[in-house]
Amino acid sequence: MTVSIDTAAAAALARDLDAADYRTDAVRAAWGDLPDRAIGQGLRGPALAALEGRTDPLAVVCRLLGVGAAASVAEVEAAFPACGVAGLIALDLVQVAGEVVVATALVRPQAFADGRGEVEWWIASDLDEAALGGELAPDHVLGVGGASLTLASLQLPAAAASVLDIGTGCGIQALRARRYADRVVATDVSTRALRFAALNAALAGDTAVELREGSLFEPVAGEQFDRVVSNPPFVITPRVAGVPAYEYRDAGFAGDDLVAAVVRGVGEVLTPGGVAQLLGNWEYRDGEDGLERVRAWVAASPVPLDAWIVEREQLDPLAYAQLWVRDGGSAPGGDDYARLVGAWLEDFADRGVTAVGFGYLLLRRATGVPTLARFERMPQPIDHALGPHLAASLAAHDRLAALTDAQLAASVLHVAPDVTEARHHRPGEEAPTVIELRQGAGFQRALVVDPGLAALVGACDGDLAVGVLVAAIADLLEVDPDALAAELLPRVRELVVTGFLGFDGPEPADPAG
Known part of the structure; x- marks a missing residue:
């Protein structure tokens, strides 16, 4: 299917938005910090009040396209001199x-920032609940929400010849992928979503995003890509009459079958060594661990997959049901609220679901026997983009997978600059009862370590090899150096993968070789 939009009108609109200075900072300044935060909570009243009486182009654009309020023909013609009302109509x-x-x-x-600098796009989507004053339509196309920003921040900041974006929606992931990819194919089951994605690519001046209609891997049968990204419609929704099915969040699968299908099938559309990154939900059923369900999906792939799965949140069935019923526009106390929550709970009960996990999935088509299974x-808060950390961790894992213990012992390591140490003492006692390492970057992990590992980490200053440090610590602790090395080296590997420690210099030769 070919998605066509009026490219001349889109180019004219981009010129008008640029001339009006319709950008994140200018918009925030136009209506103020409080109204800006209110917009994020679905409240447009404060923003409209702040703009009342203004007829300058920025104010008109903010009212019309920013919050979906009406404006006069004369105001719009003045604010959009290149595009005009006719062009806005042509773009729907x-x-x-x-x-x-x-x-x-x-x-x-x-606005978006990554390793290649800062960029600002204009992203078109359907009117939200605040503008509609009611529930969303089943074919609603969502704008840039929290999940979109999360996945964008997870994308690996590394060059790729080709990227596939499954379930592109408004196209934000495809635009993000184009920052590092020569070619992007974006798919969706929704024709409406593809039209928005086409418009957003045109507004960004990007002609290298190819749009295709279809479900999951059907539109790219027989093709392979270096990277796959997907914020799929993973929301678990009852398959019963009377429960709205929104295309942007529900693909018509039962339970967590959609995420399972993506995990099982994505390896075949990846080039060897290619990486897929997606968000998803998974169920906990009658004592069956949700992450173990994901592990089984990975094992069921017809091609071998490395896997790094991170569960960020876990909700009980009631909390999950309430979250997505409210998301569809039904508020507590409304006529449909109790009925819809009941439908979700009954659906979960039928499958014995006790909880639902949400998180990040990173899958890589292994070139041999898989070596990564994390x-x-x-659940800890993370306040920065994780893409660079994921890329560094994958590189560290691959380097370590090729190193023998003897080579690791001959390696020189350094402590990452974001790592801090905290020691907790009982009053009056000299020796600490707890030694904790914390990282300010990456997943911001906190690890409790013993004195031996703490001493090793503290001594990793890029000067002496790990084996030399272990021998010195063993002498200090009066323990067998070989036994201490056998204990510490696996933990050193983990600290390198997770970003607490890093390599200095090239890979050493194997002393035993």
């Missing part, structure tokens, strides 16, 4: 009723 962004222009979509600025729970 507005309708006209008499002398009033009514928004049918939103276009909001979206299934972790990390």
Whole structure:
């Protein structure tokens, strides 16, 4: 399928938005910090109040496309001199009723920063609940939300010849992937979503995003990609009459079958060594651990996969049901709220679901026997992009997988600059009862370590090899150096993969070789 939009109108709109200075900082300054935060909570009243009486182009654009409020034809023509009302209509962004222009979509600025610098796009999507004043349509196309930003921050900051974006929605992941990829193919089951994605690519001046309609891997049958990204419609939704099925969050699968299908099938569309990154939910059923379910999906792939799965959150069935019923526009106390929550709980009970996990999945098509199998729970807050850390951790894992213990002992390591140590003492006692290592970057892990490992980490200053340090610590602790090395080296490997320690210099030769 070919998705076509009026590219001339899109180019004209981009010129008008640029001329109005319709950018994140300018918009925030136009209506203030409090209204800006209110917009993020689905409240547009404070922003409209702050703009009341203003007719300058920025104010008109903010009212019309920023929050979906109406404006007069004269105001819109003045604010959009290149595009005009006719161009906005051609792009399906507005309708006209008499002398009033009514928004049918939103276009909001979206700032983003990565290893290649800062960029700001304009992202079009459907009107939100605040603008609609009611529930969303089943074919609603979501703008840039929390999940979108999370996945964007997870994408590996490394060059790729080709990237596949499954379930592209408004196209934000495809645009993000294009920062590092020569070619991006973006797919979706929704024709409406693909039209928004086409418009957003045009507004960004990007002509290298190819859009295809279809479910999961069907549109790319027989093709392979260096990278796959996906924020799929993973929300677990009851398959019963009367429960709304929103395309942006529900693909029509039962339970967590959608995520299972992506995990089992993604390896075949990856080039050897290619990486897939996605978000997902998984169920805990009658005592069966959710992460073990994901492990079984990985094992069921017809091609071998390295896997790094991070569970960030776990909700009980009631909390999960309430979250997604509210997301669809049904508020507590409303006519449908109790009925919909009940449908979710009944659906979970039928499968024996006791909890639902949410997290990040990183899968890599192994070039031999898989060497990476990390299934972790990390609910701690993280306040920065994880893409660079994931890339560094993968590189460290690969380097370590090729090192013998003797080579690791001959390696020189250094402590990462973001790592700190805390020692907790009982009053009056000299020896600490707890030694804790914390990292300020990466997953911001906190590890309790014993004195031997703490001493080794503290001594890793890029000067002496690990084996020399272990021998010195063994002498200090009056223990057998070989036994201490056997205990510490596996833990050193873990500290290197997780970013507490890093290599200095090239890989050493194997002393035994």
